Amino acid sequence: MFGGRDDVEVSSRGSVCGQASIKGVVVGEVDGASKVCGIANAVRVSRIGGVSLSQPALMECNTARVLNVWVKREMDQVIGIMGGGVEELHVAAHYACRTRNSRPGAKISEHAKGRAIDIAAFRLRDGSEISVLRDWDNGRKGRVLRRLHKSACGPFGTVLGPESDRHHQDHFHFDTASYRSGAYCR
Numbered sequence: 001m002f003g004g005r006d007d008v009e010v011s012s013r014g015s016v017c018g019q020a021s022i023k024g025v026v027v028g029e030v031d032g033a034s035k036v037c038g039i040a041n042a043v044r045v046s047r048i049g050g051v052s053l054s055q056p057a058l059m060e061c062n063t064a065r066v067l068n069v070w071v072k073r074e075m076d077q078v079i080g081i082m083g084g085g086v087e088e089l090h091v092a093a094h095y096a097c098r099t100r101n102s103r104p105g106a107k108i109s110e111h112a113k114g115r116a117i118d119i120a121a122f123r124l125r126d127g128s129e130i131s132v133l134r135d136w137d138n139g140r141k142g143r144v145l146r147r148l149h150k151s152a153c154g155p156f157g158t159v160l161g162p163e164s165d166r167h168h169q170d171h172f173h174f175d176t177a178s179y180r181s182g183a184y185c186r
Contacts (some may be wrong), residue, residue: 004121006102006147009184012118013059014062016043016045016061016064017043017064017065017068018060018061018067019064020048021048021049021066021068021072022043022047022048022065022068023045023047024043024045024046024049024056024064024115025043025044025046025048026041026042026043027039027042027043027044027058028041028042028060028116029042030095031040032040036108037097037108037112037113038097038112038114039058039059039060039095039113039114040060041061042058042059042060042062042095042114043059043060043061043064044056044057045057045058045059045060045064045067047073048064048067048068048071048089049068049072049076049122050072051071051073051074051075051086051087052087052088052089053089053091053178054089054090054091054123055091055094057091057094057095057117057119058094058095059075059094059113059114059115059116060093060113060114062115062176063114063115063116063117063175063176066155066156066174067174068174069115069130069155070151070152070155070156070174071086071089071108073150074148074151075148076149076162077143077151078147078148078151079122079124079130079144079148082124082140082144083124083126083127083128084124084125084126085123085124085125086113086122086123086124086125087123087124087125088122088123089119089122089123089125090119090120090122090123090129090131091117091118091119091120092119092120092170092171093111093116093117093118093171094097094111094116094117094118095110095111095112095114096100096109096112097112098111098112099112100162101165101167105129110175110176110177111138111157111175115152115175115176115177116158116170116173116174116175116176117162117175118136118172118173118174119132119171119172119174120170120171120172121133122131130144130145130170131167131170131172132145132161132169132170132171133162133170134160136161136162137164141168145161148172149172149185151163152172152174152185153185154183156174156175156176156183157166157174157175157176157177157178157179157183157184158174158177158183158184158185159173159174159183159184159185159186160172160173160185161173161186163186164186165186
């Protein structure tokens with residue numbers, strides 16, 4: 001039900017999850033509105049891989065580590081020096097005790113376990129932005145978004161974007177769910 005019990009390590013400089021490039025605070029156990037939600041050792045991440053989050057995101061450490069690796073190895077490479085590089089990820093959603101797409105009777109969302117984050121845009125150092133909603137089919141920015149989407153498939157267990165369904169037209173959904181058949185990416 002919850003993330004690993006021995007998952008949280010903290011350094012003296014505000015790092016969490018045993019990695020200097022993941023900045024935030026240890027929250028500890030988060031109980032959901034029901035027994036199917038919650039995080040055993042939650043962290044609230046404010047900066048990851050040298051990039052700020054638009055709002056601190058509540059998650060478990062494995063998700064923070066996977067996001068950190070993706071930011072440093074994939075996102076930085078794909079965006080490169082465009083606009084001076086990424087300064088901030090616009091977080092559309094993180095931990096929430098809810099079902100998938102908030103539909104009654106649907107399976108519980110990975111958001112409800114602290115294993116998902118939704119990213120709506122990438123703010124660059126020059127002040128410009130790459131927005132999933134506005135730029136998915138928009139020239140160079142659209143090509144960058146498609147490469148970012150593709151690069152997340154593998155590090156994350158589920159990657160959803162504008163072509164997956166109407167619920168993901170304006171953001172990328174990344175989660176660390178594990179499937180026997182491999183990553184699910186749409």
